Amino acid sequence: MAMMLVNGTPADSIPVTDRGLAYGDGVFRTLCAVDGRPLHWARHYAKLNSDCAALQIPCPDAATLLAEVRAASAAVAQASVKIIVTRGSGPRGYALPQPCVPTRIVMADAYAPMPQNENGIHLHLCRLRLAHQPALAGVKHLNRLENVLARAEWSDAAVAEGLLLDQTEHVIGGTMSNLFIVENNTLITPDLSRCGVAGVTRARVIDLAKQAGVTCRVEAVSLQRVLDADAMFVVNSLIGLWPVARLAERSWAPNALSKQVAQWLKADDAARH
Amino acid sequence: MAMMLVNGTPADSIPVTDRGLAYGDGVFRTLCAVDGRPLHWARHYAKLNSDCAALQIPCPDAATLLAEVRAASAAVAQASVKIIVTRGSGPRGYALPQPCVPTRIVMADAYAPMPQNENGIHLHLCRLRLAHQPALAGVKHLNRLENVLARAEWSDAAVAEGLLLDQTEHVIGGTMSNLFIVENNTLITPDLSRCGVAGVTRARVIDLAKQAGVTCRVEAVSLQRVLDADAMFVVNSLIGLWPVARLAERSWAPNALSKQVAQWLKADDAARH
Numbered sequence: 001m002a003m004m005l006v007n008g009t010p011a012d013s014i015p016v017t018d019r020g021l022a023y024g025d026g027v028f029r030t031l032c033a034v035d036g037r038p039l040h041w042a043r044h045y046a047k048l049n050s051d052c053a054a055l056q057i058p059c060p061d062a063a064t065l066l067a068e069v070r071a072a073s074a075a076v077a078q079a080s081v082k083i084i085v086t087r088g089s090g091p092r093g094y095a096l097p098q099p100c101v102p103t104r105i106v107m108a109d110a111y112a113p114m115p116q117n118e119n120g121i122h123l124h125l126c127r128l129r130l131a132h133q134p135a136l137a138g139v140k141h142l143n144r145l146e147n148v149l150a151r152a153e154w155s156d157a158a159v160a161e162g163l164l165l166d167q168t169e170h171v172i173g174g175t176m177s178n179l180f181i182v183e184n185n186t187l188i189t190p191d192l193s194r195c196g197v198a199g200v201t202r203a204r205v206i207d208l209a210k211q212a213g214v215t216c217r218v219e220a221v222s223l224q225r226v227l228d229a230d231a232m233f234v235v236n237s238l239i240g241l242w243p244v245a246r247l248a249e250r251s252w253a254p255n256a257l258s259k260q261v262a263q264w265l266k267a268d269d270a271a272r273h
Numbered sequence: 274m275a276m277m278l279v280n281g282t283p284a285d286s287i288p289v290t291d292r293g294l295a296y297g298d299g300v301f302r303t304l305c306a307v308d309g310r311p312l313h314w315a316r317h318y319a320k321l322n323s324d325c326a327a328l329q330i331p332c333p334d335a336a337t338l339l340a341e342v343r344a345a346s347a348a349v350a351q352a353s354v355k356i357i358v359t360r361g362s363g364p365r366g367y368a369l370p371q372p373c374v375p376t377r378i379v380m381a382d383a384y385a386p387m388p389q390n391e392n393g394i395h396l397h398l399c400r401l402r403l404a405h406q407p408a409l410a411g412v413k414h415l416n417r418l419e420n421v422l423a424r425a426e427w428s429d430a431a432v433a434e435g436l437l438l439d440q441t442e443h444v445i446g447g448t449m450s451n452l453f454i455v456e457n458n459t460l461i462t463p464d465l466s467r468c469g470v471a472g473v474t475r476a477r478v479i480d481l482a483k484q485a486g487v488t489c490r491v492e493a494v495s496l497q498r499v500l501d502a503d504a505m506f507v508v509n510s511l512i513g514l515w516p517v518a519r520l521a522e523r524s525w526a527p528n529a530l531s532k533q534v535a536q537w538l539k540a541d542d543a544a545r546h
Contacts, residue, residue: 004289013286014294016277016378021287021357023417024297030365055418056425082365084294087421092303092355092382094417094424094448105289109365131404132440135422143416144296144367145328148360149408151367152329167405175367 003072005106008064018103020086023094024142026103027051029083031200031237032111032269033073038081039272040237041066043200048085051139056096057087060104072108079108080238086142111238120245120252121160121234125223126150126175130166130195138198151175161234163226163247166195171221177234177242178202180216181226182257187216188229201235201265208264214257231255233262240265276345278379281337291376293359296367297415299376300324302356304473304510305384305542309347311354312545313510314339316473321358324412329369330360333377345381352381353511359415384511393518393525394433394507398496399423399448403439403468411471424448434507436499436520439468444494450507450515451475453489454499455530460489461502474508474538481537487530504528506535513538 004012019025029048032039045062052059065083073079084105090097128150136143150162161174172190173179178199180189187209192198209216226232231252232244241262245252277285292298302321305312318335325332338356346352357378363370401423409416423435434447445463446452451472453462460482465471482489499505504525505517514535518525 006289011289013288015286016279016284016357016380018294019421021291021294021359022301022415023421024415025418025421028295055422080365084289086294092353094420095428096421096425107289128408131406133404133419135401136418141418142295142297143418145298145409145414145416146406147367148292148296148298148369149328152369155368 002107002109003075005068005072007104008068014103014105015089017089018086019088019090019097020084020103020142024144025055026057026084026086026142027055027140028085028142029140031081033069033079033081033108035077036070036074038066038069038073039269040200040204041069043203047140047200048083051141052085054136054139055087055141057085057102058100060085060102065104065106068104068106069108072106076108076110078111080111082107084142117160117242120243120254122158123174123244123247124154124159124162125248126153126162126164128153128164130164130172132167132194134194137195138192140197140199147175160242164196165223169223171223171226172196174234177236177239179232179234180205180261181221181229182231182255183229185214185257187214187257187261188219188221189216190221191218199236201237201240204265204268205235205261208261208268212264231258233258235265240269275380275382276348278341278345280377281341287376287378288362290362291359292361292363292370293357293376293415297417298328299330299357299359299415300328300413301358301415302413304354304356306342306346306352306354306381308350309343311339311342311346312542313473313477314342316476320413320473321356324414325358327409327412328360328414330358330375331373333358333375338377338379341377341379342381345379349381349383351384353384355380357415390433390515393516393527395431396447396517396520397427397432397435398521399426399435399437401426401437403437403445405440405467407467410468411465413470413472420448433515437469438496442496444496444499445469447507450509450512452505452507453478453534454494454502455504455528456502458487458530460487460530460534461492461494462489463494464491472509474510474513477538477541478508478534481534481541485537504531506531508538513542
């Protein structure tokens, strides 16, 4: 049973006039909490703050949100937590309400462990192409119809994720995850300056690689480059790391660097407990 | 005081788990009702139905929705009505919920007459460029952050609307309206196959022009073509028609064909009372 707080008060609904509903005018985060303590909180809050800034939404303060995340997740040993911040309610029309009173929603569920998928997942190659919108690129906002339409392209339960390309045929990531490829013991993750969501786990992998002395670059990635890579994996805050075993006709064997990155992430999680 | 129905029942809130909030996973309509009778209902319902189909959302049936629009707007002589249809609630994640139980929201307010602006409005030339997404182009969905960001570019109350261009510098329309230009007694409205919202009033103008024997074409329109036009106007269901008097350094005098189109729309509204 989910625990939900709306502006700090137990509640399971929001006003129909909220701009989060009317326009998708808000941002969100998904993260894990252990014994009421959110993992990688500083990173998640920093990202929430910068995503709010991109939309000119005043970000709720860190202490208030942290207290709400702790309260919502305290009752379960392992929780998956979703935070939504919207621009709040306003009169009809697109103009920003003055003053702006953001709505904050914190939802915590008992964490249903995601499949380990240690042997690797199958990826669907999505037909939908992501649009280029530099004003929103990287931001985890509530305008997610592209992800919904892409995810609706397959229903085979054996396919865990879909691979999204943009309008210029560059690989961007998964529908709910960021992507890395391995080339000669180097990590490459797609440039997200025109579309996609720049997730916290992606940022952690970039930093952990640097600490370990492994080269990790952010670059434009073509589909052919993915197919030619030594290995590929996807990451997010709930799944950790899933190696990719198959995309279309191409299959990959387990890879040493991919395994190493998975271990970095697990050790880093454990250090934050 | 607004009258609100959620799934036919008086209510002013929706579950926080609704995908309309989580992903902007839904569509909407804005229209006028007179004495509880929505104007141009058949067109609005047809558009709602086709927008739902674009998102693979089962559209509520016409009789149910019409009864709710009438009930919500019955108490006021002139009402502005907003209809939202979302994919409803579902488990976490982008995958479509099975079964899908859409949420329908009908809100009616006493209609605050929009400024007549018969002498023409000032247009802000938006810096934001609309992204190309053919899978969503034309659809009035709930992913409207581009409109929000564009509308946030100006706060001068003397500027009534903003002009939006796309990534390839084609003129698309207003932030909340569709656009027509007049060239030698011909009407031109931008092609919306890559972005923008194809509104009901735009469709009415196209049909009314045809009935009147006035040529009206859907074409790619550059900013220079707009500046060179004999006249320009914007339309939507609430404002009717606003002539454009000024954009940047360019100003326009009142135009006979623009006035004629405004009269067509008013006569067509009156015929539906």
